[in-house]
Amino acid sequence: MAEAIGLVVLFPLLGFLAIALLGNSLSEKGAAYLACAAVGFAFLAALASIPAVYDPKDVFSYTWTQAGNWKFSFGLLADPLSVFMCLIVTGVGFLIHLYSIGYMTGEHGEPEADYRRFFAYMNLFVFSMLLLVTSNNFIFLLVGWAGVGLSSFLLIGFYKDKPSAVKAARKALVMNTIGDVGLLLGIFVIILNTGAATYYNAFRGAEFAADGGWRDIASILLLIAAVAKSAQLPLHTWLPDAMEGPTPVSALIHAATMVTAGVYLITRAHPIFAYSEVALIAIPVIGAASAVYAATCAITQTDIKRVLAYSTMSQLGYMFMAAGAGAYEAAMFHLLTHAFFKALLFLSAGAVIHAIGGEQDIRKMGGLGKQLPLARWTFLIGALSISGIPVFSGFFSKEAIFAAYPLFGGKEAQVGFGLNETGHIILGWVALLVAIMTAAYMFRLYFLVFSGPKAKNYHPHKSPLTMKLPLVVLGALSVVGGFVYVPGAYNLLEKWFEKAHDFGATTPSRWLSIPYETIEWTNVIGAVGAAIIGWFIAYGIFGRAERVAPSNEVRGFAAFLQNGWYLDKLYYAVVATPVVWVSKLLTKQADKDVAEALDWGIGGSLWAGSKLIRKxxxxxxxxxxxxxxxxxxxxxxxxxxxxxxx
CATH class of the missing domain: 1.20.5 (Single alpha-helices involved in coiled-coils or other helix-helix interfaces)
Incomplete structure (x- = not known):
């Protein structure tokens, strides 16, 4: 039933409020189990709301405020997109919460932490994401959007006594604020030109607007917001640094929440983006550039979590490419499978970090497969899935994206939708190149961590059941999760998203369903071949190589890639340094002069006036x-x- 969507949002909010208000009267374990229960019940409510997929409706609508003739209402939307996102956020979120009970013990891995504060923040994070994806209007989408940013700031900087974590949290907040401003201005443009904040009325207004120029402006502003939240070029630099937070936080940010918000925004607002040729060219180009950039950076990283962080950015680039081609169904499909295998990869990496006392440098690992068999096999499943190896889930979702970018052209459906046919062919080959690099850096990571000789004599301990169970479940989902679509056989997603195609529109939608009637063997062979080539590259360089002593000295092109093409330093030199210099100048000169003027001007005038009145x-x-x-x-x-x- 559609009304169950309200419980999906309510349970995590109640969990956050209960943990925050009860304080020390609630035990640490009690806070952990309460937080898990809140997200677990939200998942059950999401399951109960599945019928709304075939009968979408607004629920819990009431007037929030009114100014003159303009009335703004609060409401939730139960439709294919919102239910789809709720199932991912609550399902994967619950597994990450459960994993956190064992991980955040302070005995191994992460430093000792405040359970209550951690789980309160986690519930707040999930609530904010759920509000974002269930709102039926842009205003409360903005509220959820800002809540996700606040929650990420709190969780990335969770270790408040650790300077690098605090710096990373500030960086994430600043970079995402740029996107927040873009979203706010985009909403202003939409309301100004359509007179509506609710999705349905705004999309209808966009369709029948006489002046279509504003739709380009609105689309670009919304795209800025999506780029910042999904860590795409050039607003991506916060994502690798976000690894300073606890590992379960990294999994939650990268798999189920936050970074997927940008893809959701583009998909949700597709009736507006459909009228902007500028945006429809910018989206796939940004996605392709981000995918290549992140893949090259991941190849040389030495921190296990930073490799996975860059891989997230790269996979989100795939989703942007799909959305830019109008293949929103494929974008959401890859979002689903990515949630499974990326959560699995992060939690498997967390099991390794937890077992060997917090070490994250892969150069100091090696030979851990025999000592940590569960982490080894689950990580291998995640690596096979993200690489696109049949029959793992990532294979099916990548095939759906490649279908929108045929390597040799011939797909008339995509021509005229933003990029022309030549553009689609070029990006198709770019996607293939990224697939090779993806398999190469993932299996580099696997070989360096789990195979070969030991780099250090670790004595790993066993993980608790609360950590093992999520790994098993996510491992199973990473294997079978892609079978909602099988090329040449069936496509369950087409029926699921049927009501989302023409939401708020009367003309035929430009939403492209994933083709499944026939198999594009060129794409299949290309994608699988790319994964195999990447595996051979990784195996040839790292699979049988003698392990050498780790060195902190990296030079040349490897240093260029390891430092993210030095974009951080470029931003600091071009943006941060001038701002700091001007701020210091104003502090020393202008602030001093203004203070003295206020002191002697206003103060002197009052003194002279008081002397006159005193007489x-x-x-x-x-x-x-x-x-x-x-x-x-x-x-x-x-x-x-x-x-x-x-």
């Missing part, structure tokens, strides 16, 4: 009587003059 305070009765007389005469004169004028 009237003599203490003599005759002076006060004279003042009363003068005042009475003046008042009488005023009354007489007023009477004469009448």
């Amino acid at each position: 009237t305070e003599t203490g003599y009765v005759r002076n006060y009587a004279l003042g009363i007389l003068v005042g009475a005469v003046a008042l009488l004169a005023y009354v007489l003059v007023a009477a004469i004028q009448r």
Whole structure:
């Protein structure tokens, strides 16, 4: 039933409020189990809301505020997109919450932490994401959007006594604020030109608008927001640094929440983007550039979590490419499978970090497969899935994206939708190149961590059941999760998203369903071949190589890639340094002069005025009587003059 969508949002909010308000009266374990229960019940409510996929409706609508003739209502939307996102956020989110109970013990891995504060923040994060994806209007989407940004700031900087974590949290907040401003301005443009904030009315207004130029402006502003939240070029630099937060936070940010918000925004607002040729060219180009950039950076990283962070950015680039081609169904499909295998990869990496005392440098690992068999096999499943190896889930979702970018052209459906046919062919080959690099850096990671000789004599301990169970479940989902679509056989997603195609529109939608009637063998062979080539590259370089002592000295092109093409330093030199210099100049000069002017100007004037008034305070009765007389005469004169004028 559609009304169950309200419980999906409510349970995590209640969990956050209960943990925050009960404080120390709630035990640490009690806070952990309460947080898990809140997200678990939200998942059950999401399952109960599945019928709304075939009968979408607004629920819990009421007037929030009214100004003149303009009325703004709060409401939730139960439709294919919102239910789809709720199932991912709550399902994967619950597994990450459960994993956190064992991981955040302070005995191994992460430093000892405040359970209550951690799980309160986690529930707040899930609530904010759910509000974002279930709102039926842009205003409360903005509220959820800002809530996700706040929650990520709190969780990335969770270790508040760790300077690098605090710096990373500030960086994430600043970069995402740029996107927040873009979203806010985009919403202003939409409301100004359509007179509506609700999706349905805004999309109808966009369709029938006489002046279509504003739709380009709105689309670009919304795209800025999506780029910042999904860590795409050039607003991506916060994502690798976000690894300073606890590993479960990294999994939640990268798999189920936050970074997927950008893809959701583009998909949700597709009736507006469909009228902007500029945006429809920018989206896939940005996605392709981000995918290539992140893949090249991931190849040389030495921190296990930073490799996975860059891989997230790269896979989101695939989703942007799909959305830019109008293949929104394929974008959401890859979002689903990515949630499974990326959560699995992060949690498997967390099991390794937890077992060996917090070490994250892969150069100091090796030979851990025999000692950590579960982490090894689950990580291998995640690596096979993200690489696109049949029959793992990533294979099916990648095939759906490649279908929108045929390597040799011939797909008329995509021509005229943003990029022309040549553009689609070029990006198809770019996607193939990224697939090779993806398999190469993932299996580099696998070989360096789990195979080969030991780099250090670790004595790993066993993980608790609360950590093992999520790994098993996510491993199973990473294997079978892609079977909702099988090329040449069936496509369950087409029926699921049927009601999302023409939401708020009367003309035929430009939403492209994933083709499944026939198999594009060129794409299949290309994608699988790319994964195999990447595996051979990784195996040839790292699979059988002798392990050498780790060195912190990296030079040349490898240093260029490891430092993210030095874009951070470029931003600091071009943006941060001038701002800091001007701020210091203003502090030393302008602020001082203004302070002195205020001190001597306003203060001096008040001092002079008080000296003048003080002279009237003599203490003599005759002076006060004279003042009363003068005042009475003046008042009488005023009354007489007023009477004469009448």
